[in-house]
Amino acid sequence: MDSIIVTPEAITYLAELLAKQNVEGMGVRVSVSQGGTPQAQTCFAYCRPGEEQEADIKLPFDGFIMHLDQPSLPYLKEASVDYDSDELGGGQLTIKAPNAKRFHIDENSSxxxxxxxxxxxxxxxxxxxxxxxxxxxxxxxxxxxxxxxxxxxxxxxxxxxxxxxxxxxxxxxxxxxxxxxxxxxxxxxxxxxxxxx
Known part of the structure; x- marks a missing residue:
C-alpha cells in the first residue's frame, strides 16, 4: 500500500497509546473529510472492533491495525504519519496529507x-x-x-x-x-x- 507512510516512531507511539485503552483489538482509522476542497481535514481516530468499515484498507502494524477509509484513499496518497518526541518526555503525533485538498476524479466518479x-x-x-x-x-x-x-x-x-x-x-x-x-x-x-x- 503506497498511500501512506507511517514512521517507526509513530508505530511505537500508537501501539503504546492503544495498549493503554484496554480494549482488545483497538486500532486507528484514518479518513479525509471534505477531501478535494479547501476545507479538507485529515481525521485520525480510535477504531474499536466493529467500528471499521467493510471497504476499509487494513494496514497491520505491530500491536494494532490502521484502517484507511476507502473513499479517502486518493487524498491519502503520499500521506505520512510521524511522531516527534521532545526533551520533556512528551511529543506530538503529526499526519501530513499533501493531496487532501486536491480533488481527484476518474471515470467512476459520481x-x-x-x-x-x-x-x-x-x-x-x-x-x-x-x-x-x-x-x-x-x-x-x-x-x-x-x-x-x-x-x-x-x-x-x-x-x-x-x-x-x-x-x-x-x-x-x-x-x-x-x-x-x-x-x-x-x-x-x-x-x-x-x-x-
Missing part, C-alpha cells in the same frame, strides 16, 4: 464529484479575480442538473446570468457529458459584495 472538481479547479479560479465563487448545493433530476450557489462578488452581481450561462454552465456541460443543465439558487437581492451592481 456526477456531483465531477461538478465539484471542475468548479474548484476551473471555474472558481476565474471567479476569484472578481472576489466570487460558486459551489454545488445538490444534484436533481437523476443527477443530470446541478443546483449551484454563488457567493462573494458573484452574489447580487449584475453579470451573474452571463457568468452562469456563458461561463459556468458552458464549462460544466463541455466537461461532463452526463450533465444536462445547471440552475442558480442564489439570493441575488443581497448586493453588498457584488462586483458589478
Amino acid at each position: 456526477v456531483s464529484d465531477k461538478v465539484t472538481y471542475f468548479l474548484v479547479n476551473e471555474v472558481n479560479p476565474s471567479l476569484a479575480a472578481h472576489g466570487g465563487m460558486v459551489q454545488l448545493i445538490e444534484m436533481i433530476e437523476d443527477d443530470t442538473v446541478a443546483i449551484l450557489q454563488f457567493g462573494g462578488g458573484c452574489q447580487g452581481c449584475g453579470m451573474v446570468d452571463v457568468t452562469l450561462k456563458d461561463g459556468v454552465e458552458k464549462t460544466l456541460l463541455e466537461r461532463i457529458p452526463e450533465l444536462k443543465g445547471v440552475k442558480d439558487m442564489t439570493d441575488h437581492s443581497v448586493t453588498e459584495n457584488a462586483f458589478y451592481k
Whole structure:
C-alpha cells in the first residue's frame, strides 16, 4: 500500500497509546473529510472492533491495525504519519496529507464529484479575480442538473446570468457529458459584495 507512510516512531507511539485503552483489538482509522476542497481535514481516530468499515484498507502494524477509509484513499496518497518526541518526555503525533485538498476524479466518479472538481479547479479560479465563487448545493433530476450557489462578488452581481450561462454552465456541460443543465439558487437581492451592481 503506497498511500501512506507511517514512521517507526509513530508505530511505537500508537501501539503504546492503544495498549493503554484496554480494549482488545483497538486500532486507528484514518479518513479525509471534505477531501478535494479547501476545507479538507485529515481525521485520525480510535477504531474499536466493529467500528471499521467493510471497504476499509487494513494496514497491520505491530500491536494494532490502521484502517484507511476507502473513499479517502486518493487524498491519502503520499500521506505520512510521524511522531516527534521532545526533551520533556512528551511529543506530538503529526499526519501530513499533501493531496487532501486536491480533488481527484476518474471515470467512476459520481456526477456531483465531477461538478465539484471542475468548479474548484476551473471555474472558481476565474471567479476569484472578481472576489466570487460558486459551489454545488445538490444534484436533481437523476443527477443530470446541478443546483449551484454563488457567493462573494458573484452574489447580487449584475453579470451573474452571463457568468452562469456563458461561463459556468458552458464549462460544466463541455466537461461532463452526463450533465444536462445547471440552475442558480442564489439570493441575488443581497448586493453588498457584488462586483458589478
